[in-house]
Amino acid sequence: MPQIIPIRDLKRTAEISDMCHNSEEPIYITKNGYGDMVIMSMETYEKNMRKYLKYKDIEVSEKEIEEGKVKEAKSALQGMRAKYGI
CATH class of the missing domain: 3.40.1620 (YefM-like fold)
Structure with missing residues (x-):
């Protein structure tokens, strides 16, 4: 309460x-x-901010999906491997 x-x-x-x-x-x-x-308290504030930032990231990700700003996992991994020489 x-x-x-x-x-x-x-x-x-x-x-x-x-x-x-x-x-x-x-x-x-x-x-x-x-x-x-x-x-x-600072602890409560920081806990709430971490939670807020996670939800904000999810919101951004959902918007990118709606806008079609996504890549297939295979092509994304290939790009990462090429970029970092893995």
Whole structure:
């Protein structure tokens, strides 16, 4: 379940840091009752970025397939062997 805290609670930096490290989810910060910011531990951020980049690569690959920017595996491997002398 997401944690939501008001911006005034950011004064308690040590507690907020512990909250971030004890949860694998971001913490939502509100200002005047509305969403304002999101904070998370570096570990959670890096994990989410790795996942995002994988999905981005898949999206690019699917677009290339739709556009016909593909090669047959045999010809691609032959090109690699010729290029690298394998």
